[in-house]
Amino acid sequence: MSPRAEVWEVSTDAEYRTRRGRPPVFLGDRFESGITEPDTTNVGARTGRFDPDEPLVDLVVGDGTGVLQSTVLGEEWHNRRIIGRWKRGAPGQKLVNCELTTPEVKPPWTQGLDYVLIDCTSTQGAGTGEPTLLDHVTINPRSRWVDLYGVKGGWFRLSRSRITGTVDGFMTFRWDTWVIDSLIHGLVRYADDTPRHVDGTHNDGGQDQGGNEVWITGTKIDVEQPLNGSLLGVLVTADYAVPKGFHLTDSWLLGGSVPVNYALAAQPTQPVIEIVRNRIRLGQKDYGGAVPRAHVMIPSSSRTHALTTIADNVDYDTGAPIIIKNG
Numbered sequence: 001m002s003p004r005a006e007v008w009e010v011s012t013d014a015e016y017r018t019r020r021g022r023p024p025v026f027l028g029d030r031f032e033s034g035i036t037e038p039d040t041t042n043v044g045a046r047t048g049r050f051d052p053d054e055p056l057v058d059l060v061v062g063d064g065t066g067v068l069q070s071t072v073l074g075e076e077w078h079n080r081r082i083i084g085r086w087k088r089g090a091p092g093q094k095l096v097n098c099e100l101t102t103p104e105v106k107p108p109w110t111q112g113l114d115y116v117l118i119d120c121t122s123t124q125g126a127g128t129g130e131p132t133l134l135d136h137v138t139i140n141p142r143s144r145w146v147d148l149y150g151v152k153g154g155w156f157r158l159s160r161s162r163i164t165g166t167v168d169g170f171m172t173f174r175w176d177t178w179v180i181d182s183l184i185h186g187l188v189r190y191a192d193d194t195p196r197h198v199d200g201t202h203n204d205g206g207q208d209q210g211g212n213e214v215w216i217t218g219t220k221i222d223v224e225q226p227l228n229g230s231l232l233g234v235l236v237t238a239d240y241a242v243p244k245g246f247h248l249t250d251s252w253l254l255g256g257s258v259p260v261n262y263a264l265a266a267q268p269t270q271p272v273i274e275i276v277r278n279r280i281r282l283g284q285k286d287y288g289g290a291v292p293r294a295h296v297m298i299p300s301s302s303r304t305h306a307l308t309t310i311a312d313n314v315d316y317d318t319g320a321p322i323i324i325k326n327g
Contacts, residue, residue: 031160031181033218034250034277038183044138044162049079049097056081056099064103071124086118088153091125094133102141102148117141117166120153126175127155137161146190146201154212158182167201169221173209173240180215185222189231205233205256211241213271217249224255224281231284233259242267247274254316257285258297263327266301273298273308281316287325294325 031042047055059077061068061084068084074092081099100117107115117139120132132155139150139162150163154175161182163169169184170177184205205221208214221233233253236246246262253259259280262273280295287293295315302308303324313322 033181036181036218037252038160038162038181038218038220040162040183043136043160043181043183045079045081045097045099045136049136054079056097058083060084065107067119069122074130085116088120088122088126088132088156089124091129092132093125094135095137096133097136099138099140101139102143104142106143106145114149114152115145115147116149116152118151118156120151120156122153125155126153131176131178132156134158134161139163139166141165144188148188150184167203168207169205171204171207171209172212172214174211176213176244177208178215179206179217179219181218183220183222185220187223187225187231189225203231204235205253207232207235207237208243208246209237209239209241210243212243213245213247214243215247215249216251217247218251220252220254221259222252222254223259224284231256232261234261236262236264238264238267242269243271245272245274247272248278249274249276250278252279252316253295254281255284258283258294258325260296260298261327262296262298262302264302265299266305270302270305270307273302273305273310275310276312278313279316280313280322282323291323291325293323295322296324297327298324300326 045056056079059080059082064083066084067087068082069087069089071089073090076094076096077098078096083101083103086100118134125132134156141148144165148166149168150166151158151170154172154177157178159180163184164186165188167188170179187203189203190201203223205223223231223233233256234248236243275296282295283293315322
C-alpha cells in the first residue's frame with residue numbers, strides 16, 4: 001500500500017528527533033496528504049520552521065561547488081542553506097528544513113558533468129534500515145545550466161519538499177523511493193543539449209529508471225511551459241532494470257507532452273502499476289491519430305494487465321475522466 005503521511009505536531013528540534021524521520025506536520029501546520037495541494041507556501045524549507053527566530057544558516061561547501069558527505073550513521077542537518085552539493089554517506093541520514101543551492105556563478109568545470117544537488121546514488125545506507133529522509137527541503141539553484149539536476153538515486157523519502165530551477169526534478173533507480181506531499185515545478189529547458197539530445201533537454205519532473213518500487217503520493221508536478229521538445233511530468237522506463245512497482249496516487253500533474261508516460265510494455269515479471277485518484281491536466285503535445293492528446297500514455301499490454309489499476313483519475317480543470325493513449 002502507498003505510505004501516507006501521518007498528521008502529528010512537533011514544536012522543537014529535539015522533539016522532531018524522537019520521531020525517527022517520519023514526515024512531520026509542524027506546529028500550526030494543517031497540511032493533509034492528498035487533499036492539500038502543494039505550493040510554494042506550504043512545502044520546502046523556510047526560516048522559523050522550528051523556532052520563529054531561527055534563520056537558515058549558510059553552510060558553504062568548499063567554494064560552493066564541493067560535496068558535503070559524512071560517513072556518520074544517522075547524521076542530521078537542520079536549518080541549513082547548503083551552498084554546494086550533498087551526498088549520502090551512511091544509513092539513516094536526514095536533511096530537514098534545508099535549502100540546497102548553487103554558487104551565484106556557474107562553476108567553469110561543470111560542462112558535460114551531471115551536477116546533482118542531492119545525490120543518493122551511493123550504496124552506503126541504501127536498501128536497508130531507514131531511507132534517507134529529505135523533509136521540508138528546497139532545491140533552488142541560484143545559477144542554472146544544462147547539466148543541473150535535483151535528486152538522483154534511490155532509497156530516499158522526499159517529503160513536503162520543493163524542487164525548482166533544475167533540468168530534471170528527481171531521478172530514481174535501483175532502490176525503493178518515496179516522493180510524498182512535494183512540489184516539482186519551474187524546470188528549465190535548454191535548446192542546446194548536445195551531444196545527448198539534438199532537440200534540446202529532455203526534462204522530466206520525475207523519472208523512474210527501474211529496478212525498484214516507487215511511490216509518488218500527494219505530490220504536485222507542474223512542468224507546463226511552451227513545448228518545443230521533450231517534456232514529461234512522470235516517466236517510467238527500464239533504463240536501469242525492469243521496475244518492481246510503480247504507484248502514483250492522490251497527486252496533481254500539469255503540463256508536458258504527456259503528464260504521465262509509462263513507457264514499458266508488459267514484462268515476464270510484471271510490476272504492479274497503480275495510477276489512482278490523480279488530478280491531471282491534458283497533455284500539451286498533439287501526437288495525431290485517434291487520440292491526439294492524452295493525460296496518460298501506456299502500452300496496451302501494460303494497461304490491460306491484471307496487475308495494473310488505473311482508476312478514479314480526473315482532468316485537473318474539468319473533473320472529467322482522463323484520456324489514456326496506448327504508448
